[in-house]
Amino acid sequence: MREREVKAVADLSARVAYLKGLAEGLDLETESKEGRLLKAILEVLGDFATELDALRSRQDEQQEFIEDLDEDIAELEEHLFEEEEDEGVLELQCPNCGESVSFAEEELGDEGSVQLRCPNCGEIIYHDEEDESEEDEGPPKR
Numbered sequence: 290m291r292e293r294e295v296k297a298v299a300d301l302s303a304r305v306a307y308l309k310g311l312a313e314g315l316d317l318e319t320e321s322k323e324g325r326l327l328k329a330i331l332e333v334l335g336d337f338a339t340e341l342d343a344l345r346s347r348q349d350e351q352q353e354f355i356e357d358l359d360e361d362i363a364e365l366e367e368h369l370f371e372e373e374e375d376e377g378v379l380e381l382q383c384p385n386c387g388e389s390v391s392f393a394e395e396e397l398g399d400e401g402s403v404q405l406r407c408p409n410c411g412e413i414i415y416h417d418e419e420d421e422s423e424e425d426e427g428p429p430k431r
Contacts, residue, residue: 302338305331381405385412 309331317324379392388409405415 301341305334305338308334379415381414383407383410383412383414385414386410390414 312327312331317327319325319328380389381392382389386407386409388407390405390407390409392405392415403415404413406412407414
């Protein structure tokens with residue numbers, strides 16, 4: 290609860306208590322119509338102040354809960370978008386030097402033979418599958 294709101298609730302409760310004190314100081318007869326009416330009005334005011342305090346407390350709890358949810362959602366979004374960014378990347382480890390190398394899928398292309406070399410040692414670490422299938426067939430037929 291904001292400081293101003295806390296003060297307003299406390300102030301409201303204090304003001305109702307002050308009014309109850311004034312009414313008691315008037316020594317109004319509770320048997321008279323006016324005395325019963327004033328007593329009932331002050332009780333209702335006290336109930337309003339109590340209910341307002343309870344509502345503000347629940348609002349504070351809900352605000353904290355919403356802030357926690359917002360933080361959790363932000364973490365999930367961050368994790369989700371990191372995965373989406375990684376989807377267009379091929380990560381390979383060089384069998385020669387052990388270097389971890391990342392290539393954008395655009396570098397692989399859709400057609401033709403593709404060979405990717407390790408930037409660290411120059412070893413070929415990726416052969417296009419079309420290349421390998423042609424090599425398995427043996428020499429060209431005449």
